[in-house]
Amino acid sequence: MQSSENKMSTSISSLKPAKDSNFLGQNPHLEDLQPTSFDAKHPPKQSLIDTCVHCGFCLSTCPSYRVLGTEMDSPRGRIYMMDAIKKGEADLEMASEHFDTCLGCLACVTTCPSGVQYDKLIAATRPQVERNVSRSSDDRLLRTLIFNLFPYPNRLKAILIPLYFYQKSGLQKLVRSSGLLSKVFARLGAMESILPQIPASAMNASFPEVIPAKGEKRFRVGMMLGCVQRFFFHPVNEATVRVLTANGCEVVIPKTQGCCAALPAHQGQEQQAQTLARQTIDSFAGTDVDAVIINAAGCGHTLKEYGHILQDDEAYRERAIAFSAQVKDVNEFLVTAGLTAELHPICDRDLTIVYQDACHLLHGQKISAQPRQLLGQIPGIQLREPIDASLCCGSAGVYNMLQPEVADELGQQKVENLANTGADLIASANPGCSLQIQKHLQLQGRVIPLRHPIELLDLSMRGEKLEI
Structure with missing residues (x-):
């Protein structure tokens, strides 16, 4: 039986560009090509790569490994690939599909007994993939759609009415029952399959810029509305405002806020993430809030990472660090602040x-x-x-x-x-x-x-x- 190291070495060898004679006959310049590698802009740090001892504790907690069962689709395998790419022993373009299968769930970070900072490694690798790897036309088209729609609330709002009538007309039911969309365009079908029911109230989802506290004012807090959350989960934002104000919080909701940058940041869309992060920081500048509250987990994680996202921006770096220090998940904030409003049963039974x-x-x-x-x-x-x-x-x-x-x-x-x-x-x-x-x-x-x-x-x- 092969050892884990030998299995990884075998897998790495499959990520080297092939140079068989038949292919060389069609492309005589292939032997002059070098494998695509990381560029000089913040590649994965060797010091972080070297902390991985390849023990395999991460394997059982990694969702992509549990589904796919391949070493290269595990945190350990991806770190091994990062090391090989840096040493010119593997090709970034050929390895990119294994980086793409990572969900970025960070379960491996929690599990790792050696304290490997896989979150920093994959965050450094994804922009490298986006800059240096050519994607298929279908992949580019879908990514263009996603990153030019979801991070922009005004664009999302513009499609609410067509989507509302798509659902109310019965067309959605027909599309889903036929299954044709998923068979012909699997990824587009996947996108449609998670479309929630759009309430009529979503068309006019808005808040005053400042909402006073109920009773004694204990805190002045800012609130992020999110993108998908803003329209498709507007009742959650309404409930968040009511709970905060009921517990003595004056809530500030800047009109100029947009996307927190979570979607592009998690997929290596570096420039877009930086632009959106700056916009968010500017939106809350001068609001004099004690905390910035977020009720969406993925958004909160990104808001707390602004110091990293804007690490090269001299004008915003310190502001980003200070902003992230103010960000609190709503659950985190309420436990620390304490509930002052009276609580009642929400059901006639347990x-x-x-x-x-x-x-x-x-x-x-x-x-x-x-x-x-x-x-x-x-x-x-x-x-x-x-x-x-x-x-x-x-x-x-x-x-x-x-x-x-x-x-x-x-x-x-x-x-x-x-x-x-x-x-x-x-x-x-x-x-x-x-x-x-x-x-x-x-x-x-x-x-x-x-x-x-x-x-x-x-x-x-x-x-x-x-x-x-």
């Missing part, structure tokens, strides 16, 4: 809830206990825990659109694990996770309501009941 850990809360921000602590304060709530709670659901930003096969297997597993708890309701603190879970609940024919934890707190503070 209610069992299973909380789903979003990866960028659990692994990225190390926030897991706080949502559970808040939910546990609601009278009549009993929390249940799923098996494999830390396993990614497969959403991972836009991963479920770019890698639908892997994402679907992970989504199926996640929903089975959540449903097997027998809970009455699922609580999820990230819009991408919520869309992914709702999709697979529907595919499995399961009827289990899903709410953001802040929505449940809001119901409790207002004394309203769920009908379950």
